[in-house]
Amino acid sequence: MKKFLALLVSLPLFLVSLHLDGSDIPFVMTREEKALLQDQGLQKLTRFQKILDHPNVFKATLTYSDSDLTQVSSVLLPNIPFQITDLRINDQGQSVFQLENGTYVEASNLLVYNDTVYSRETVSEELWTKSEVTTFASPYVSGVGTSSHPVAAYTRFLATEKAETFSGTYYKYSGYGWVHESQLSESDTRMxxxxxxxxxxxxxxxxxxxxxxxxxxxxxxxxxxxxxxxxxxxxxxxxxxxxxxxxxxxxxxxxxxxxxxxxxxxxxxxxxxxxxxxxxxxxxxxxxxxxxxxxxxxxxxxxxxxxxxxxxxxxxxxxxxxxxxxxxxxxxxxxxxxxxxxxxxxxxxxxxxxxxxxxxxxxxxxxxxxxxxxxxxxxxxxxxxxxxxxxxxxxxxxxxxxxxxxxxxxxxxxxxxxxxxxxxxxxxx
Structure with missing residues (x-):
């Protein structure tokens, strides 16, 4: 029985059904065995396989002083830069990241994501700024600072590049920086x-x-x-x-x-x-x-x-x-x-x-x-x-x-x- 479970866990995820009922397997499983199989399948689905070069968290996330994630150390907050130095499996079989300060966080993509620029393309679009404008030095990801050349509200400009990140779509205002699409309009905003x-x-x-x-x-x-x-x-x-x-x-x-x-x-x-x-x-x-x-x-x-x-x-x-x-x-x-x-x-x-x-x-x-x-x-x-x-x-x-x-x-x-x-x-x- 244990060997069969081990075989199932080692199969590629697309061959493993995470919904289990009596017709899914050719033998009787206990409730605890079904739960274990379900949990191991979900872990495979959500765990990272490599260190992230630009990590961020979706929400306030606990860090721990031990790799088994039993002793709470601190809290990671969204958009506050941190670095990952190692990826390991703890004694409970969980994937965990070790951070540069020696603490640990679960290596789950339900908690952590790689905050990078997903795509970038050349464009030529006439846009107008709205009342609030924040200009970034590059398409915004965690750790990117604001530009030293702020853009005035209610002004027209020609966007020369467009980029997609986790936080949305950004347009480049040459000589000034990058602005999120929520602060821009395709029509004249001066009124x-x-x-x-x-x-x-x-x-x-x-x-x-x-x-x-x-x-x-x-x-x-x-x-x-x-x-x-x-x-x-x-x-x-x-x-x-x-x-x-x-x-x-x-x-x-x-x-x-x-x-x-x-x-x-x-x-x-x-x-x-x-x-x-x-x-x-x-x-x-x-x-x-x-x-x-x-x-x-x-x-x-x-x-x-x-x-x-x-x-x-x-x-x-x-x-x-x-x-x-x-x-x-x-x-x-x-x-x-x-x-x-x-x-x-x-x-x-x-x-x-x-x-x-x-x-x-x-x-x-x-x-x-x-x-x-x-x-x-x-x-x-x-x-x-x-x-x-x-x-x-x-x-x-x-x-x-x-x-x-x-x-x-x-x-x-x-x-x-x-x-x-x-x-x-x-x-x-």
Missing amino acids: DRVQEVLSQKYNQDNYSIYVKQVQTGKTAGINQTEEMYSASVTKLPILYYTQVMLDKGAIILNTQYDYIPEVNTFSGAYDPSGSGYLSKTADGNHYSVETLLEDVTQHSDNVASNILAYYVTGQFDKSYQKTIKDVLGSKWDMKSREASSEKAGLMMEAIYRQNGRIISYLSQTDFDGSRISKNIDKPVAHKIGDAYDFKHDVAIVYTDSPFILSIFTDRASYDDITAIADDVYAILK
């Missing part, structure tokens, strides 16, 4: 930083701020759905609809409209005494669509906006209302002029996507020296709005990845708007 800055510095009740990166569709904001009086920003949907009519061929830039008294008196018309240079009272003159668009975009002219609204939008008729709602997903009340920074941002994005003459007009206005565009050294197309304590600006900023920036304020200054714009631009430029 996460924008949200951090807005939340840290501008989370105030009198601000409604909306930012959208056009190419990625990522957004950030503070109170972006809260509505307030939008003043001349409500001219944006009128501009958008006029471009729609131009694109359809319903009107042309040279289409002429008469300046009659009714254009300043219909429901929803702006007060003609507000901003702009056209006569505050009807003068009977003819004005082209192109002239009116220039006056609205560049001078925020109330009368020019009224003329377009009166003739082109049909005094905000059902067709106009449906067109704007289709873009925004909700109504823009042209009478109360209540709107949010998000709604204005979406409207500016729609105008940007039209890519018509209006964008060029919005890029050269009387208001370029203040608010959003004041300190930005890239092209900016924007529409301002002022009334009472409300000061707003809505822009498309033409960086390498254009973004929408819509800032609504109540009881704030132009410089406050500029400060917000500068912080956002510093991240997305």
Whole structure:
């Protein structure tokens, strides 16, 4: 019987079934003999056959002062380097490692593993770092230290190598080090930083701020759905609809409209005494669509906006209302002029996507020296709005990845708007 058991134990593992029942062997075994055979088979399956050159442990693991593993000495902790000097079989038939300090640990791959780089390949992948970045001198295994060249968060780089270790996948940032894939993204991460800055510095009740990166569709904001009086920003949907009519061929830039008294008196018309240079009272003159668009975009002219609204939008008729709602997903009340920074941002994005003459007009206005565009050294197309304590600006900023920036304020200054714009631009430029 003992000889037969010894023969079974010496067979290759793939010939030994670790599940034993009455049909597995041609004779009757005691429970103790079955358990012994099971245990010896598992030991063969889990024991190491050689010394590990880069050992690590999965979890806190006991070491012993004797090779029979009866006298506890200390504890090995994950990712704390240790060295193995010998592999032996103790009196109980267990494989044990002797460590450089003379203690012993069971040589089981359920406890210990060889922490090495499993694979390494050349790649060319554009990646972005996230908020937390730890850079290692090489693909991380136990004992590898951090790089002396840390990588900044929310930055783009070209990964030149990819490596797999026990702790995961690492990418090489040439000149800096190796970063774990959990701290990287395939898409632009800068909008996460924008949200951090807005939340840290501008989370105030009198601000409604909306930012959208056009190419990625990522957004950030503070109170972006809260509505307030939008003043001349409500001219944006009128501009958008006029471009729609131009694109359809319903009107042309040279289409002429008469300046009659009714254009300043219909429901929803702006007060003609507000901003702009056209006569505050009807003068009977003819004005082209192109002239009116220039006056609205560049001078925020109330009368020019009224003329377009009166003739082109049909005094905000059902067709106009449906067109704007289709873009925004909700109504823009042209009478109360209540709107949010998000709604204005979406409207500016729609105008940007039209890519018509209006964008060029919005890029050269009387208001370029203040608010959003004041300190930005890239092209900016924007529409301002002022009334009472409300000061707003809505822009498309033409960086390498254009973004929408819509800032609504109540009881704030132009410089406050500029400060917000500068912080956002510093991240997305």
